[in-house]
Amino acid sequence: MAAMRAALFLDKGGVGKTTGTAHLGTALEKEGYRTLLIDLAGKQGDLSKHFGLWEELQAEDRWPNIATTFQDEWSIVVEKLDSALEDLIIETEEGPDIIPAHGSLDGLDAVLANIDEPAERYGRLDAFLTEYVDDDYDVILLDLPGSTSNIAYNGLWAARNVIAPVRPGPFEAGQAAQLRQDLDDIHEEQGVTIELTMVLLNEVDERTKAGRRYLEEFASEYPDAIAPAQIPSSQDIQNAQMDGTVLWSLERPSKTAQRAMAAYEEDARALIARLGGGN
Numbered sequence: 400m401a402a403m404r405a406a407l408f409l410d411k412g413g414v415g416k417t418t419g420t421a422h423l424g425t426a427l428e429k430e431g432y433r434t435l436l437i438d439l440a441g442k443q444g445d446l447s448k449h450f451g452l453w454e455e456l457q458a459e460d461r462w463p464n465i466a467t468t469f470q471d472e473w474s475i476v477v478e479k480l481d482s483a484l485e486d487l488i489i490e491t492e493e494g495p496d497i498i499p500a501h502g503s504l505d506g507l508d509a510v511l512a513n514i515d516e517p518a519e520r521y522g523r524l525d526a527f528l529t530e531y532v533d534d535d536y537d538v539i540l541l542d543l544p545g546s547t548s549n550i551a552y553n554g555l556w557a558a559r560n561v562i563a564p565v566r567p568g569p570f571e572a573g574q575a576a577q578l579r580q581d582l583d584d585i586h587e588e589q590g591v592t593i594e595l596t597m598v599l600l601n602e603v604d605e606r607t608k609a610g611r612r613y614l615e616e617f618a619s620e621y622p623d624a625i626a627p628a629q630i631p632s633s634q635d636i637q638n639a640q641m642d643g644t645v646l647w648s649l650e651r652p653s654k655t656a657q658r659a660m661a662a663y664e665e666d667a668r669a670l671i672a673r674l675g676g677g678n
């Protein structure tokens with residue numbers, strides 16, 4: 400059976416795409432779903448930092464890597480190298496498997512820009528996942544860059560479902576409106592439909608007045624997409640990242656960390672239902 404797929408995306412930096420990918424991915428594993436996370440967000444390797452892989456990755460130049468899978472030679476690589484997929488995908492202690500980002504994604508974006516045919520330009524990741532990866536996983540989550548690019552479009556084409564983390568601030572409503580515009584443009588220009596599957600309010604505390612106001616605003620604007628649970632701001636999220644792990648691995652999680660874990664777990668279950676899985 401094909402894996403359910405979703406991409407964490409918002410046309411804005413620092414909203415919680417990577418944090419959301421790592422934590423929803425780990426929550427999905429805890430719910431019993433075999434989960435693969437793919438970092439398309441660039442060479443700083445943020446996603447791998449949540450799984451203690453960053454130093455190891457910096458020390459070696461991995462090949463094959465995520466950029467290899469976009470290339471025409473990929474089918475030959477798989478044919479000649481029995482371990483190609485095992486070399487590409489890393490298992491984590493926290494649960495999900497991960498395909499880390501790689502520096503050559505930047506150059507790849509420029510190469511894709513020279514291809515005219517939309518399906519050829521934006522459909523490469525989809526083709527790779529469908530042929531080589533889908534059968535081994537229940538869910539695939541993609542961590543996308545905070546701006547539109549050929550790589551981001553490949554992620555959106557492959558997932559067809561967006562989880563948009565939104566962080567409150569003076570422009571929060573505009574961020575989500577921009578995303579709707581982006582998805583409409585893709586529909587017009589590239590001919591594919593991408594659903595806004597989940598709006599994930601990050602760093603919002605429903606117990607405060609401001610938090611409830613944000614929630615109400617987004618719930619009325621996105622009644623079908625709003626996530627059932629909001630993610631509170633938690634210093635432990637940053638502590639976990641600095642320790643190279645996710646919240647569930649902390650020995651003494653704070654109260655806010657516990658609430659964040661429960662929220663991610665609830666949202667992970669809702670995500671499965673919205674992607675048409677579960678029972």
Ligand SMILES: Nc1ncnc2c1ncn2[C@@H]1O[C@H](COP(=O)(O)OP(=O)(O)OP(=O)(O)O)[C@@H](O)[C@H]1O
Binds near residue numbers: 416440445544602633
């Ligand atoms: N709920 C939260 N509580 C506290 N800190 C958080 C929370 N969510 C995210 N952060 C912190 O905010 C920063 C930005 O988060 P993150 O890296 O997930 O955003 P991003 O959208 O992936 O950014 P980029 O566009 O740069 O890839 C990180 O340092 C992260 O640890």
Ligand SMILES: [Mg+2]
Binds near residue numbers: 416417418440445
């Ligand atoms: Mg990120």
